[in-house]
Amino acid sequence: MINSEIKAYLHDFAASDQKKVVVLTGAGISAESGIPTFRGSEGYWQAGSINYKPQEIGTLKMFKQSPKEVWKWFLFRKTVCDNAQPNAGHVAVAEMEKMLGSARFTLATQNVDGLHLRAGNTLRNTLLIHGDLTHVRCSRPCRKEPMPFPKGFAPKTRETDISDEEWELLKCPHCGALTRPHVLWFDEYYNEEYYKYNTALTRTVNADLLIIVGTSGATNLPMSMYNTALDEDVQIMLVNLDENLFTRSLKLQGGGFILMGKSGEILPEVVSIMRESI
Numbered sequence: 319m320i321n322s323e324i325k326a327y328l329h330d331f332a333a334s335d336q337k338k339v340v341v342l343t344g345a346g347i348s349a350e351s352g353i354p355t356f357r358g359s360e361g362y363w364q365a366g367s368i369n370y371k372p373q374e375i376g377t378l379k380m381f382k383q384s385p386k387e388v389w390k391w392f393l394f395r396k397t398v399c400d401n402a403q404p405n406a407g408h409v410a411v412a413e414m415e416k417m418l419g420s421a422r423f424t425l426a427t428q429n430v431d432g433l434h435l436r437a438g439n440t441l442r443n444t445l446l447i448h449g450d451l452t453h454v455r456c457s458r459p460c461r462k463e464p465m466p467f468p469k470g471f472a473p474k475t476r477e478t479d480i481s482d483e484e485w486e487l488l489k490c491p492h493c494g495a496l497t498r499p500h501v502l503w504f505d506e507y508y509n510e511e512y513y514k515y516n517t518a519l520t521r522t523v524n525a526d527l528l529i530i531v532g533t534s535g536a537t538n539l540p541m542s543m544y545n546t547a548l549d550e551d552v553q554i555m556l557v558n559l560d561e562n563l564f565t566r567s568l569k570l571q572g573g574g575f576i577l578m579g580k581s582g583e584i585l586p587e588v589v590s591i592m593r594e595s596i
């Protein structure tokens with residue numbers, strides 16, 4: 319599936335002990351673990367008779383209007399993520415980190431599902447650019463630091479309501495205000511403190527290769543990483559099931575490598591080609 323030009327590039331990349339990679343992942347890498355992508359049909363959320371898109375429900379505006387409905391959606395998503403297992407794509411990214419080491423490898427993931435870390439990637443080399451579902455923060459906020467996700471929630475389906483006891487668990491232990499998921503919402507801005515915005519861009523500038531996996535290119539920082547890579551002549555490799563903004567743009571640019579297919583099949587092949595030259 320991977321042609322000889324790309325193989326030669328990957329051999330060359332791996333053989334140099336200086337060359338660095340940034341791997342940027344989106345919901346597509348977790349699709350084979352059974353977690354619905356955001357812009358696929360299962361990403362939608364029904365509240366009453368209204369069907370919300372993630373872009374509508376995952377917002378600070380909606381949290382202020384209907385905090386219980388937003389928490390219900392997140393608790394359901396957390397149940398789905400907690401029950402999922404890393405797939406071959408996650409395992410390949412973890413193997414890539416082990417093979418290349420901290421000096422040469424950075425993972426930037428938009429996914430809050432925790433599957434990369436469970437597959438073996440280290441927090442040290444992983445930028446959680448949209449936050450993560452293992453933490454909450456005070457919505458007021460009385461203090462800035464994220465707190466570990468409180469324990470004691472029953473698994474949720476789309477239909478299950480939040481019990482009164484569970485609602486209490488969602489209050490900030492310091493000031494009693496409601497906590498919020500430690501994630502970046504659609505109507506919020508990236509920053510360095512929570513989402514490692516500057517670090518992600520700096521690592522991209524300093525990289526030789528940017529591998530973008532399973533993301534539609536609808537969010538700001540991934541798009542900036544892609545544009546930075548183009549400006550800085552960083553080699554770009556796209557791994558995606560379907561055509562999207564990135565694939566169309568890269569085709570127009572006339573450079574880079576586009577690997578269409580499932581990340582759980584392509585990434586293990588990429589890693590095994592790199593391994594031949596390590």
Ligand code: APR
Nearest residue numbers: 344345346349355356357428532533534558559560580581
């Ligand atoms: N292998 C590779 N790519 C896949 C696979 C797969 N098995 N399955 C789906 N894809 C691709 C889809 O074709 C699509 O291009 O993954 C992409 C998923 O796109 P989105 O659902 O838009 O997810 P993502 O790009 O991660 O969303 C970005 O938006 O909703 C917010 O904050 C949320 O982090 C999320 C961000």
